[in-house]
Amino acid sequence: MKRPLSGCRVLDLGIITAGAATSALLADLGAEVVKVESPSYRDPFRNWSADGPQPKDGPPFFRFTNRNKRAISLDLKRPQGRELFLRLAAKSDVVLENFRRGVMARLGIGYAALRAANPRIILASISSQGEAGPDANYVSFGSTLDAMGGLAWLTGYADGGPVVSGRDINYPDQVVAIFAAGMVVTAWLARAKTGAGAHLDLSQRELTSFLVGEAFVAGDLKAPRNGNAQAPFALQDCFRVAGGDWVAVTVAPEELAALRTLIGDSGEAASAVGLGIALARWLGQRPLAAATAALASAGIAAAPVLDGKQALEERGRLWQIAIAETAAGVAVKGFPFQLEHAPLAIEREAPEIGADTAQVLARLGGYTRAEIEALASAGAIECAPRSINAIPG
Amino acid sequence: MRRPLEGFTILEASADDCALGIRLAIALAGRIAADLGAEVVKIEPPGGDPVRRVPPLVEGQSALFAFLNAGKRSVVLPSGTSGGKAAFGQLLAAAHAVIADAALVGSCELESALGARLPAGAPRVAAILSLLAPPAPPELKASEFTVLALGGMLDLVGEAERTPLRLGGHQAAYAAGLAAYTGLVAGLCGTAAEPEIVRVSMLETVLWLNWKSLATASWSGAAPTRAGRAAEWQVLRCADGWVALVYQEVDWPALCRLAGDARLADRRFAERHGRLRHSRALADILEECFLKLTRRQIHETALAEKLPLGPVSSPEELARDAHYLARDFLARVALDAETSIAMPRLPVVWSGTHFAPGPVPALTRRPSPVPL
Numbered sequence: 001m002k003r004p005l006s007g008c009r010v011l012d013l014g015i016i017t018a019g020a021a022t023s024a025l026l027a028d029l030g031a032e033v034v035k036v037e038s039p040s041y042r043d044p045f046r047n048w049s050a051d052g053p054q055p056k057d058g059p060p061f062f063r064f065t066n067r068n069k070r071a072i073s074l075d076l077k078r079p080q081g082r083e084l085f086l087r088l089a090a091k092s093d094v095v096l097e098n099f100r101r102g103v104m105a106r107l108g109i110g111y112a113a114l115r116a117a118n119p120r121i122i123l124a125s126i127s128s129q130g131e132a133g134p135d136a137n138y139v140s141f142g143s144t145l146d147a148m149g150g151l152a153w154l155t156g157y158a159d160g161g162p163v164v165s166g167r168d169i170n171y172p173d174q175v176v177a178i179f180a181a182g183m184v185v186t187a188w189l190a191r192a193k194t195g196a197g198a199h200l201d202l203s204q205r206e207l208t209s210f211l212v213g214e215a216f217v218a219g220d221l222k223a224p225r226n227g228n229a230q231a232p233f234a235l236q237d238c239f240r241v242a243g244g245d246w247v248a249v250t251v252a253p254e255e256l257a258a259l260r261t262l263i264g265d266s267g268e269a270a271s272a273v274g275l276g277i278a279l280a281r282w283l284g285q286r287p288l289a290a291a292t293a294a295l296a297s298a299g300i301a302a303a304p305v306l307d308g309k310q311a312l313e314e315r316g317r318l319w320q321i322a323i324a325e326t327a328a329g330v331a332v333k334g335f336p337f338q339l340e341h342a343p344l345a346i347e348r349e350a351p352e353i354g355a356d357t358a359q360v361l362a363r364l365g366g367y368t369r370a371e372i373e374a375l376a377s378a379g380a381i382e383c384a385p386r387s388i389n390a391i392p393g
Numbered sequence: 394m395r396r397p398l399e400g401f402t403i404l405e406a407s408a409d410d411c412a413l414g415i416r417l418a419i420a421l422a423g424r425i426a427a428d429l430g431a432e433v434v435k436i437e438p439p440g441g442d443p444v445r446r447v448p449p450l451v452e453g454q455s456a457l458f459a460f461l462n463a464g465k466r467s468v469v470l471p472s473g474t475s476g477g478k479a480a481f482g483q484l485l486a487a488a489h490a491v492i493a494d495a496a497l498v499g500s501c502e503l504e505s506a507l508g509a510r511l512p513a514g515a516p517r518v519a520a521i522l523s524l525l526a527p528p529a530p531p532e533l534k535a536s537e538f539t540v541l542a543l544g545g546m547l548d549l550v551g552e553a554e555r556t557p558l559r560l561g562g563h564q565a566a567y568a569a570g571l572a573a574y575t576g577l578v579a580g581l582c583g584t585a586a587e588p589e590i591v592r593v594s595m596l597e598t599v600l601w602l603n604w605k606s607l608a609t610a611s612w613s614g615a616a617p618t619r620a621g622r623a624a625e626w627q628v629l630r631c632a633d634g635w636v637a638l639v640y641q642e643v644d645w646p647a648l649c650r651l652a653g654d655a656r657l658a659d660r661r662f663a664e665r666h667g668r669l670r671h672s673r674a675l676a677d678i679l680e681e682c683f684l685k686l687t688r689r690q691i692h693e694t695a696l697a698e699k700l701p702l703g704p705v706s707s708p709e710e711l712a713r714d715a716h717y718l719a720r721d722f723l724a725r726v727a728l729d730a731e732t733s734i735a736m737p738r739l740p741v742v743w744s745g746t747h748f749a750p751g752p753v754p755a756l757t758r759r760p761s762p763v764p765l
Contacts, residue, residue: 004579004589029579055612064608100699130742135716138692140639140701143626146560147637147703150711152628154561155550162705164637165560167626168549168617174602175568182575183741186429189582190397198397198744206722206740212562213737215708216723217456218449224707228538228559231448232413236538238547238556246557248542296534303539305557308606308616311545318529318543322600323607331611336601337572340590342583 003030003342008188009092009364011036011085012069015043017142017170018126018204019098020065021177021333026184027068028335028344031094034360035071036085037353039382046353057330063350064333067326071351072360073382076107080380084365085109086117091364093191094184098126101136111199120197122187126180130203140204142170149208154215156225163225172208178336179207235259235272238305239283241291246305247283255300262298354382362391394746396430401581404488404516405435405465406481408496409472414537414566414595415494415522416444420461421570422492422520422577427464428739428748434484435465438472441756452732454753457563460736463726464751488516490577495523518580518589520573526594537565537595544599545606545616552621568602569595623672628705631683636691637703638679647698651691652682720747727752 008031012023020035020043027033037043043066048059057063075081086109089095095114097104104110104125114121125131128140138148143164146152149172152162165171180202187198215221228237228248235251251259256275259265263282265275283291288304295302306314315323324334324346335344361367361381369391375381376388405423407416420435420442427433435442444458451459468484471477485491498521524535541547541559551558576591583589600607610616621627626639640648642665649657656678661671668675683691688704695702706714712723712735720742723735726749738747 002583002585004582025575057612060608060612061605064604129716130720133716133719135696137699138696139699140703141626141641143637144639144701144703147628147635147639147705150706150708151561151564152635152637152703152705153707155558156561157551157555157558161630162628162635163550163558164626164628164639164703165550166619166624168606169546169603170605171560171564171602174604175564175571178568178571178575178598179740182425182571182578185575185578185582186397187743189578192582193400194395201742203720203740203742206717206720206737209708209711209717209722210737210740211564211567212708213460214457215562216712217451217460217734217736218708219451219712220709221449225561228556230538230559232443232446233536236536238542246542246548248539248547248557250536250538296532299534301534301536301539303535303542305542305547306545307548307610307618308545308603309610309614310616311543311600311603312607312610312616314543316528318525318533319594319596319600320528321594322597323604323611331608333604333608334597334601336568336598337576337591337593338597339576339580340592341585341587342589 001342005029005031005185005188008032008094010034010094010096011088011092013095013097013099014126015098016045017065017173018176019096020045021174022124022126022180022184023096024065024068024333025177025181026094029181029185030342033069034356035066035069035351037071037073038075039073039379040075040077042353058350063330066350067332067346068348069351070356070360071354072357073354074357075380076109078380080375080378082108084361084375084381086113087365088360089114089121090118092118092121093188094122094124096124096126096184100139101127101131115197120191120195122184122191122197122200124180124184124200124202126176126202126204128203129205131201142173143167145172145205145208149205150212150215151208154212154224157227158223158225160225172204175211176202176204176207229272235275235279237276239280241283241288242286243288245288247288247291248303248305249279249295250301258298259300262294352384355384355387357381357383358388358391394744396748397743398426398429398431401426401431401490402488403431403433404484404491405433406491406497407494409438411494411496412524412536413443414524414540414563416442417457417461417563417566418522418569418573418593418595419492419494420444421567422573423465424461424463425574425739428750430748433465434488435462435467435754436481436484437467437469437756439469445756451734452728454728459726459728459734459753463736463753465754467754467756469757485516490518490520490581491516492520492522492573492577495521495526516588517583518577518591520577520591520593522569522573522593522595524595526592526597529596537563540595540599541565544596545603546599549606549617549619551619553619553623557619565595565599569593569598572598622676625669625672627676629676629680629683631691632685632687634688635705636683636688637705638676639701639703644700647700651694651698651700652679654678654682724749726750729755
């Protein structure tokens with residue numbers, strides 16, 4: 001099927017989430033994404049070190065983030081590996097990386113070298129702090145950026161300190177993939193008109209700040225953290241129902257009368273706090289299903305607070321595309337949006353290390369089987385055992 | 394430098410009863426396009442977009458509206474009148490893409506405009522947004538907040554024994570806006586004869602962001618939940634504020650050097666599983682150490698030692714941050730003839746150039762019968 005990025009080839013140096021999830025989305029949009037690893041360095045998501053039961057389908061985070069990609073392995077620290085990479089870059093459209101700043105230049109594959117190899121190349125550099133500036137070498141995970149970007153300052157209980165999204169979400173590492181993919185697609189679209197490549201300097205910290213941009217406009221907020229309350233809503237919070245489950249409720253000002261009728265509140269509790277206490281009492285006496293049904297019938301938005309397992313169980317009932325399955329029925333990351341005429345789909349499972357090295361070197365680099373075997377025995381590249389036999393001798 | 398989307402016209406439209414979260418998502422997608430050089434036309438009802446009235450207000454104007462709509466052109470159309478419909482149809486025919494809420498489709502010309510009867514090439518893409526989408530039952534009422542609840546994101550933030558917490562700002566709406574932008578620009582790359590339709594369900598986007606929790610549940614049968622003070626990564630107090638404790642196995646020795654406390658040498662903390670088991674005790678000790686250090690001191694050590702610790706800054710402090718100043722991250726934008734405000738530019742530097750946002754569009758008092 002022809003997709004928006006059909007004909008676009010991406011050399012993907014992206015690792016963990018921020019980089020690898022961006023290129024995954026580009027692959028979903030039709031790009032040919034070639035994940036580049038090294039005999040001495042793997043995407044850390046391949047190493048599954050968690051305690052407890054071991055997943056049977058391989059490291060889940062790697063499997064989720066690298067489906068729809070091909071994989072090659074070459075040692076960029078060797079001159080042969082570097083030359084090989086630049087030869088592939090000459091035949092590619094996009095290079096994507098989220099290394100620490102300075103690594104690309106040290107490897108001899110910075111923007112200048114890439115542009116010399118391919119004047120139309122689009123280099124997407126996803127980094128913590130951006131290419132330049134006094135903090136350019138600051139390293140981070142998503143929760144670091146919650147803190148440094150201003151999001152944590154705005155997250156928390158009214159009586160407490162700032163809160164980060166934490167290790168299980170690392171929100172800035174997730175959300176950057178949608179934005180960075182959008183910028184690469186924009187550069188691809190612009191290149192079709194102008195012929196010019198680009199170097200995209202994408203700072204995850206800046207994106208985190210951009211996503212609370214209104215707080216920069218507002219300036220000094222007297223109460224920066226207010227739990228779940230939020231203008232312009234009259235009331236918004238989570239409440240416990242009978243049995244202890246949480247339900248999330250949003251009440252618009254024009255829905256107050258309906259809520260008061262429903263819970264038998266006389267209207268004496270004029271303040272949101274008073275109404276919240278009355279609603280908490282009312283909900284605390286009702287089981288979850290009855291409580292949400294009653295609120296729904298009064299036209300008020302309410303939903304149970306689900307954990308990841310419960311949310312997964314709603315697939316097919318409340319949602320469909322965010323998680324997908326491979327042909328073998330194994331769960332992988334799905335899509336944050338869908339296109340009606342060129343639907344995003346899962347066409348390949350996440351590749352094993354070096355799965356496509358021989359094939360990609362032969363097809364794109366013009367290397368012969370003998371040359372590939374020599375590079376492999378010199379340790380400059382790594383080929384999955386089966387792959388080299390597919391190349392004609 | 395020529396901006397990458399120069400020459401593209403993009404329309405923003407929403408139904409009168411559009412959910413606030415979807416208004417914000419549409420506006421964010423449009424703001425990105427505007428910064429990148431597209432001509433973005435925002436259609437507002439005669440009273441103006443309701444977001445114009447959402448506090449906090451700065452110089453009498455909504456900070457939220459100002460941030461989301463800088464650089465756009467505003468056109469007021471009377472909703473539900475034949476004149477309004479005709480004008481909308483005209484605007485649509487001249488646009489390359491439209492960003493709209495699902496409630497609008499079917500209620501006006503949008504649906505027929507998305508058929509094949511348009512002048513060739515216009516509009517080529519429609520991004521259609523909603524809080525929920527099929528298979529969710531259409532009668533299920535939702536808000537941005539309840540979408541976070543269903544997406545499993547609320548459950549993961551906050552103290553274990555207190556209410557689940559939303560992240561600050563409008564993260565679900567803005568993430569849906571990012572998805573709409575990316576889908577829209579992908580649609581513009583396509584060459585198909587019929588317009589591409591981009592479907593964005595905020596719940597799907599939130600679940601996609603929360604994939605790690607779902608992945609864990611899919612293979613282990615259990616999902617993580619919020620742990621508050623027992624979390625491995627959490628915010629601790631320091632001498633002049635707060636710092637996010639973020640580190641990996643490999644960072645432990647450098648973290649111990651920074652803290653400089655003999656108690657961290659305790660056997661309990663030698664391995665990660667021990668640190669997890671005794672996470673509250675560890676947090677208490679580290680907080681005691683951090684209370685002797687300022688954010689600046691922690692920042693400098695983290696930078697030198699490559700530690701991913703996160704000193705907490707407020708947006709107000711960040712507006713004066715040396716790194717942000719060096720990168721011209723805050724741009725001055727005209728609010729009206731006399732006033733200007735500072736706001737983040739688009740977080741991309743494009744071959745060394747960054748794109749400053751344009752002025753905030755004023756509300757035209759009178760509907761414009763012929764908007765072109």
